[in-house]
Amino acid sequence: MSFERINPEAMAAPIGFSHAVKVSGKDIIxxxxxxxxxxxxxxxxxxxxxxxxxxxxxxxxxxxxxxxxPAQLTKLTIFSVDPAGYRANAKEIGKVWARLVGKDYPAMTxxxxxxxxxxxxxxEIEGYAAI
Numbered sequence: 001m002s003f004e005r006i007n008p009e010a011m012a013a014p015i016g017f018s019h020a021v022k023v024s025g026k027d028i029i030x031x032x033x034x035x036x037x038x039x040x041x042x043x044x045x046x047x048x049x050x051x052x053x054x055x056x057x058x059x060x061x062x063x064x065x066x067x068x069x070p071a072q073l074t075k076l077t078i079f080s081v082d083p084a085g086y087r088a089n090a091k092e093i094g095k096v097w098a099r100l101v102g103k104d105y106p107a108m109t110x111x112x113x114x115x116x117x118x119x120x121x122x123x124e125i126e127g128y129a130a131i
Contacts, residue, residue: 001025001130003072005105016094017108021074023130029066033079033126034058035118043120048085049092051122056100059125068129070101076108076127083112086123 006020007013036054038044045051060070080086086093097105106127116124 003074003104003130014105016090016097016105018105019107021107023074025130027131029063029068029072029129029131031059031062031066031127031129033124034062035116035121035124037118037121043118047089048080048082048122049089049096052086052093052125053096053100055123055125056096059127060100063129066129066131068131071104072129072131073101073104073106074128074130076106076125078108078110079113079116079124079126080110081113081115081122083110086110 002024004022004024005018006022007018011019034055035058036043036045036051037058038054043051044054059076063070063073078086116122
């Protein structure tokens with residue numbers, strides 16, 4: 001299986017994502033939206049960076065249990081109740097990404113929402129991986 005991250009020169013250069021990811025190979029894993037819930041079902045973290053780290057960690061845990069690796073993520077959708085706050089903290093969020101995932105970026109979308117299932121949640125991440 002191979003992954004080709006496609007970033008056309010005719011488009012704006014992506015920062016922290018790929019415009020497209022082409023996968024030749026095997027199985028697709030569908031990853032449910034993850035928030036900053038701990039094992040007891042309580043949202044942890046009061047900042048968007050803290051909650052992003054926990055939500056991404058939860059997503060990666062599900063991916064690992066399904067037999068996947070972070071580099072095999074192909075598409076993520078990030079839902080945020082505060083897109084401006086997410087953008088303002090993009091550098092710190094990027095550091096979390098680099099520490100947990102590395103330098104491979106899937107195709108990504110950020111969607112602003114009025115609220116998430118858990119009222120305390122600031123961010124939710126769902127995605128796909130190809131293994």
